[in-house]
Amino acid sequence: MDVGYFFKLLLSGLTRGSIYALIALGYTMVYGIIKLINFAHGELYMLGAFTGLIIASLMSYAGINPVLSLVVATIVAIIYSSAYGVTIEKIAYKPLRKSQRLSALISAIGVSMFLQNFVLLFQTSDFLSFPNLIPDFKFLKPVENYLSSAQVLIYICTALFLLGFTLLVKFTKTGKAMRATSQDTKMAQLLGININRVISFTFLIGSAAAAIGGVLISSQMGQINFYIGFIVGIKAFVAAVLGGIGSLAGAVLGSIVLGLVESFGTGYISSNYEDLFAFVVLIVILTFKPDGLLGKSQKQKV
Secondary structure: OHHHHHHHHHHHHHHHHHHHHHHHHHHHHHHHOOOOOOOOOOHHHHHHHHHHHHHHHHHHHHOHHHHHHHHHHHHHHHHHHHHHHHHHHHHHHHOOOOOOHHHHHHHHHHHHHHHHHHHHHHOOOOOOOOOOOOOOOOOOHHHOOOOOHHHHHHHHHHHHHHHHHHHHHHHHHHHHHHHHHOHHHHHOOOOOOOOOHHHHHHHHHHHHHHHHHHHHHHHHOOOOOOOOHHHHHHHHHHHHHHHHHOOOOHHHHHHHHHHHHHHHHHHHHHHHHHHHHHHHHHHHHHOOOOOOOOOOOOOOOO
């Protein structure tokens, strides 16, 4: 067994898992609050990537340092995607809160298709080059064979976001309001919690995480097109379900498991089945744990 190759696949899987985690958190947060599968969430990732591309290209044309371009492009992408996320909730989901879940689900699919075609109106369907904004760090000799500076930056950004979000949920007034709304929306409303504000804030945070993932992974991959949000969004949704939809820890665990399975699967079996591994592992795990790895079954009275 080639130990070096094994470690390379392991680190690659953790990188994939980190990106999936940033997007899966958005799925699981929205589901936890309003019980909606937001299928347009992957498109917020795509919008973040395109916003990053536009800002980075303008700053590159002006001769500005790539590191500063990366910071500014990420901040602008966060603002832009968050604005879209909150607007989508107000226009497409809020009017349907009291309707059947199927109506909101169809609305989410419609928003997803709209955003893809909206971007296609102003961009080509071909892949566009995304500038490499991540500087090359100097690692020790054995380490640099397996680890890139882009991977390290993705690990750090994901860890910082997860830490900040965990502190927010556990120790702030807004986080307590989010937990209360997730447990019982009507009771939270009776206790004086502004659930509209909580739901909007949830979409804002989820969209911001997707935008960070969009800029980072696009800078690492070097190319984007209007369809990148669909596949990544589906896989992040699979990760959220795998970990237990509605569970924040489950979304992270499911993302890491999915990233590792894809990495080892493509490395030891075949890259032709990369997209297949996600669904195979989902079927296998849900067969034995229908609520996901960290999901809890909910008993309903008849």
